[in-house]
Amino acid sequence: MDRPPSAPAETPGGEKGTAPPTTALLAAARGAHAKGETIGAQVSWSDDAALDIITVAQEAGVAWILLGYHRAPSGSDAMGGVVREVFAKAKVLPINVGVFLQGTDRPIERVFVVVDSSPDGRASLALGVRIAQGHKCTLRALLLAKRMSNVEDILLDMVRDARAGVGERFHADVLTEHGLRQLLKQAPGRLLIVGRKFADEVGLPLDEIPAGHRCVIVVQGADTIPSEPAPVS
Numbered sequence: 001m002d003r004p005p006s007a008p009a010e011t012p013g014g015e016k017g018t019a020p021p022t023t024a025l026l027a028a029a030r031g032a033h034a035k036g037e038t039i040g041a042q043v044s045w046s047d048d049a050a051l052d053i054i055t056v057a058q059e060a061g062v063a064w065i066l067l068g069y070h071r072a073p074s075g076s077d078a079m080g081g082v083v084r085e086v087f088a089k090a091k092v093l094p095i096n097v098g099v100f101l102q103g104t105d106r107p108i109e110r111v112f113v114v115v116d117s118s119p120d121g122r123a124s125l126a127l128g129v130r131i132a133q134g135h136k137c138t139l140r141a142l143l144l145a146k147r148m149s150n151v152e153d154i155l156l157d158m159v160r161d162a163r164a165g166v167g168e169r170f171h172a173d174v175l176t177e178h179g180l181r182q183l184l185k186q187a188p189g190r191l192l193i194v195g196r197k198f199a200d201e202v203g204l205p206l207d208e209i210p211a212g213h214r215c216v217i218v219v220q221g222a223d224t225i226p227s228e229p230a231p232v233s
Contacts, residue, residue: 024068050085057095063222064127065090066098087196087220094222096123098193101206101216108215109137112187113194114175116144117154120195123221125158128193129165139166142175142186144198180204193217 021043032039046052057065067083083099090097113128115121125141132139141162143155163170176182180202183194194204196218206218 049082050089053082053086054089054093054095057090058093062095064096064098066100068100090220090222096127096222097220098123098127099218101218102214106190108135108189108191110189111135111137111139111191111193112189113139113141113192114144114183114187114198115141115155115158115172116195116198117158118195118197119221119223120197120219121221122158124193124195124217124219125162127217127219129162131191131193132166132169136169138169138171140187140189141170141172142183143172144178145174178202189214191215191217193219196220 021041025041025043029039029041044052053065053067065086067086087097087099108131111128111132113124115125121144128139128141131137139162141159143159145152145155159172163172173186175186178201183202183204192214194216199206199218204216204218206216
């Protein structure tokens with residue numbers, strides 16, 4: 001949470017002051033409890049939320065950071081603010097980042113994921129597999145094929161691994177046209193996972209996702225695995 005003027009100041013070398021739980025955090029905890037799950041929750045004041053998120057992720061050695069979207073007072077720029085800064089800082093780290101846009105309380109029966117051999121595509125498929133396994137739902141991969149034998153071989157390997165993880169609930173199609181209209185036509189379900197770069201290429205309207213009750217997760221895949229932690233500034 002951004003530190004308000006009334007928040008207690010940190011003491012030199014001390015821990016960050018504890019912030020009161022937010023409405024969103026309480027709702028998340030209740031939702032997890034209703035599903036019989038437990039989540040660890042931590043709230044603290046922050047003067048640089050993006051840096052603190054990255055630092056905690058590095059210290060914990062996590063592979064993923066999942067964020068809710070940012071909504072400015074004007075109602076636009078869902079990928080701005082802290083979200084944009086986390087994307088930028090994580091780019092040089094072995095950490096995948098996913099941002100939830102919109103959302104739905106309705107059951108997820110099908111997960112659609114846009115897949116290519118890029119870091120974004122690999123991470124998107126991996127996240128889709130985990131969600132499909134957890135919800136025991138169908139996973140449909142929309143492949144961005146390129147007429148290059150080595151790329152096609154990589155995609156086939158990725159599809160084979162995904163099918164092994166999801167079983168008969170996994171299906172794969174080729175995205176027949178690299179455009180927004182075709183993407184939405186072939187991905188009519190409530191959850192769409194798409195790489196950040198491809199979302200930009202097709203002009204996916206991230207500030208207002210068409211077709212209500214759809215949840216979109218925009219993913220930036222890790223493309224480096226440094227032998228030593230990269231500096232974060």
